[in-house]
Amino acid sequence: xxxxxxxxxxAFEEISSLYRDRNFSAIKAILTQINPAxxxxxxxxxxxxxxxxxxxxxxxxxAAETFVELDGDTQEALIHAFSDTELRxxxxxxxxxxxxxxxxxxxxxxxxxxxxNTDSETxxxxxxxxxxxxxxxxSIMTPEFVDLKKDNTVEDAFKRIRRTxxxxxxxxxxxxxxxxxxxxxxxxxxxxxxxxxxxxxxxxMETNVxxxxxxxxxxxxxxxxxxxxxxxxxxxxxxxxxVGIITVDDAIDVLQDENTEDIQKMNAIVxxxxxxxxxxxxxxxxxxxxxxxxxxxxxxxxGMIITAFEDKLSALIILTSFIPMLMDTGxxxxxxxxxxxxxxxxxxxxxxxxxxxxxxxxxRVGIVCGLSLAVVNFIxxxxxxxxxxxxxxxxxxxxxxISCTLIIEIVFAKIIGCTLPIxxxxxxxxxxxxxxxxxxxxxxxxxxxxxxxxxxxxxxI
Numbered sequence: 001x002x003x004x005x006x007x008x009x010x011a012f013e014e015i016s017s018l019y020r021d022r023n024f025s026a027i028k029a030i031l032t033q034i035n036p037a038x039x040x041x042x043x044x045x046x047x048x049x050x051x052x053x054x055x056x057x058x059x060x061x062x063a064a065e066t067f068v069e070l071d072g073d074t075q076e077a078l079i080h081a082f083s084d085t086e087l088r089x090x091x092x093x094x095x096x097x098x099x100x101x102x103x104x105x106x107x108x109x110x111x112x113x114x115x116x117n118t119d120s121e122t123x124x125x126x127x128x129x130x131x132x133x134x135x136x137x138x139s140i141m142t143p144e145f146v147d148l149k150k151d152n153t154v155e156d157a158f159k160r161i162r163r164t165x166x167x168x169x170x171x172x173x174x175x176x177x178x179x180x181x182x183x184x185x186x187x188x189x190x191x192x193x194x195x196x197x198x199x200x201x202x203x204x205m206e207t208n209v210x211x212x213x214x215x216x217x218x219x220x221x222x223x224x225x226x227x228x229x230x231x232x233x234x235x236x237x238x239x240x241x242x243v244g245i246i247t248v249d250d251a252i253d254v255l256q257d258e259n260t261e262d263i264q265k266m267n268a269i270v271x272x273x274x275x276x277x278x279x280x281x282x283x284x285x286x287x288x289x290x291x292x293x294x295x296x297x298x299x300x301x302x303g304m305i306i307t308a309f310e311d312k313l314s315a316l317i318i319l320t321s322f323i324p325m326l327m328d329t330g331x332x333x334x335x336x337x338x339x340x341x342x343x344x345x346x347x348x349x350x351x352x353x354x355x356x357x358x359x360x361x362x363x364r365v366g367i368v369c370g371l372s373l374a375v376v377n378f379i380x381x382x383x384x385x386x387x388x389x390x391x392x393x394x395x396x397x398x399x400x401x402i403s404c405t406l407i408i409e410i411v412f413a414k415i416i417g418c419t420l421p422i423x424x425x426x427x428x429x430x431x432x433x434x435x436x437x438x439x440x441x442x443x444x445x446x447x448x449x450x451x452x453x454x455x456x457x458x459x460x461i
Contacts, residue, residue, distance in 0.1 A: 008038065012045045019050065028057040036062060040069035048074075052081045064093030072105040079110050088117040095169045096122065097142035097250065100129045137221040138214030140254065141235040141244030146174045150185065150202035154195050161189070169247055173232045176205050183209055183234055183242040211236050214243060219258050222251035223348065258346070302327075302444050309452045316461055318393030322402050323448070330409040330447040331440030333369065337362055337417030338439050342431045345421060352426050358418050366414035370407035378403040401454045408454075409447040416442055 011034065018026045031039060031054065039058075043051045043066075055078060058066060067075060067090055079087060091099060091114065099118075103111050103126065115123055125143055132138030146168050148157050157174065165171040174192075176185035185205035195204060211234040212221045225233050225248055233251075235244045306313070306323075313320050341358065344350045350358060378399055386394040417439050421431035455461060 008041050008045070011038075011042055015042070015054075024053075024057060027054065031058055032062065036065035037069045039066045040071075040074075043070065043074060048077050052078060056086075060089055061093055064090050068094065068098045068102075075102060076106060076110060079106070079113060084113075084117055087113065091118055091122075095142055096125055096129070096144055097140060097169075100126055100139075103130070132214060135218050136214065137212045137216045137218050137235050137246060138244070140218050140221070140250050141214070141246050142169050142250075143244045144168045145232070145234075145242075145245045146171050147177050147181075147242065148174050148187070148201055150176050150178070150200070150205065152201045153197060154192050154199050154201070155197040157187075157192055157201060158197075169245070170232050173230075173245075175209075175234055175242055175245075176201055177242050181241040181243075183211060183236055183240060185209060186234070209234065211240075212246070213238065218246075218254050219346075221246050222254040222258075225251040226255070299441060299444075302441070302448060305445060305448045305452075309448075309455075316393065316398070316455070316459060318391070318398060319401070319451075319455060321391075323451070326402070326405055326409060326447050326451055327444045329373065329406060330413045330443040333366070333410045334413035334417035334439040334443040337365075337414045338421055341418045341421045345425050345431045350422075352422060355419065355422050358422065359415055362414035362418045363411055366411035367407070369414075370410035373410065374403040374406045377406055397458050401451070401458050404454050404458075405447070405451045408450045409443070412446050412450070413439075413443045416446070 011030065015027055015030060018024075018030075034042065039062075043054065046054065051074060055063060055066070067078065070078070082090070094102075099114070099122075103114055106114065115126070118126070129139065129141070129143075144167060146161055146165060148160065152160070161171050161174070172189050174187050174189070175183060176187065178184055185201070185207050186209050187201060187205045191204055210224060210228060210230075212224060214235055214237055221233055221235075224230070225246065230248070232245045232247045234242055235246060237243050341350070381394060381399045381402060382396075385391045386399075420439060420442075424431045
């Protein structure tokens with residue numbers, strides 16, 4: 001039976017049946033056929049005691065790969081259950097950056113247990129990585145890479161790779177450093193294979209090396225890996241000494257976390273890195289209530305505007321029924337612009353110097369969208385609301401007020417939606433903070449002011 005073709009649910013049913021029969025050898029045979037990432041998902045279906053038992057059935061290398069994929073709570077439970085020998089075996093198989101990631105999520109008591117079961121050299125490397133600022137390139141790099149010297153021959157390079165490569169996170173990309181560990185070049189195993197054993201590295205290495213500094217933002221590192229399709233990106237200190245590399249798998253994790261954080265911010269939620277089902281009700285409440293409070297209070301201005309024009313509304317009640325449509329349309333228009341610009345900023349497609357180009361483009365888009373919606377809305381109000389539904393109070397002037405308001409409010413919404421994220425980026429704020437709910441509140445107020453202005457001008461109320 002090939003479990004690579006089975007779903008997690010089918011594997012769960014089979015293992016559960018074997019567990020009831022206490023057939024642990026068969027369970028081990030099944031687990032060795034499943035990818036570590038899938039084993040981590042499978043473990044979520046079992047109770048804590050069963051996870052510990054099944055984890056101990058895994059071969060040493062596969063156990064370490066699975067451990068990295070598990071969520072923090074399961075890792076914590078396993079570390080509690082491990083003997084020092086078991087923990088040491090797992091840690092010996094982990095790459096250093098994975099060990100650091102685990103340590104950052106563990107309580108102090110378990111951190112002490114982890115560090116106690118590592119050698120002095122590993123502890124020193126862990127402490128170095130932990131000193132880098134959160135979300136920096138240094139915090140996600142690994143110091144486990146293959147380094148060569150420019151006067152090495154291809155034969156020397158292969159000997160070094162064979163001797164040290166087993167402990168490196170990647171051996172395909174090799175970095176060339178001088179005696180002071182300054183980064184001076186890069187080559188690949190492919191290049192080595194295509195040259196004679198007697199050729200020296202300096203004869204064919206790439207000297208125009210793209211790298212990142214330890215204190216640069218980790219998202220910048222992930223974007224560089226994505227832009228240049230690298231498998232790894234070298235990380236240097238301020239003196240351009242090579243101190244580590246960031247691999248593509250770490251970049252994917254960073255981009256996923258950043259995208260999740262942006263989505264949460266854009267929907268007025270305080271970011272939380274835990275999986276949804278791991279977040280308690282009160283913690284979810286705390287992440288949502290601050291923005292809800294702010295948006296509720298800010299909506300007071302909308303109410304104040306309506307109150308200020310209460311006399312005009314009472315003179316022509318029909319105007320009130322179109323307020324929700326106008327506010328929703330303006331908010332949606334601003335939201336479209338803000339989401340587009342926030343995404344462009346995150347991909348470094350635009351920056352502050354492009355603001356006038358962006359505004360000019362959004363004005364034109366707003367005019368086209370506004371005219372299209374105004375024409376459709378004019379026809380709809382006149383033929384559907386007035387003639388078909390027989391709504392009282394609709395006149396040609398009322399229809400004109402609503403349609404003109406649509407055009408102007410959409411143009412304003414586009415301008416507000418595109419400029420606020422750019423200004424936020426300039427002020428060193430996350431552009432995602434200028435999210436759709438926030439922009440919608442501003443646009444609502446502008447829409448009402450434009451609406452009542454047109455009403456006063458055209459209807460003379």
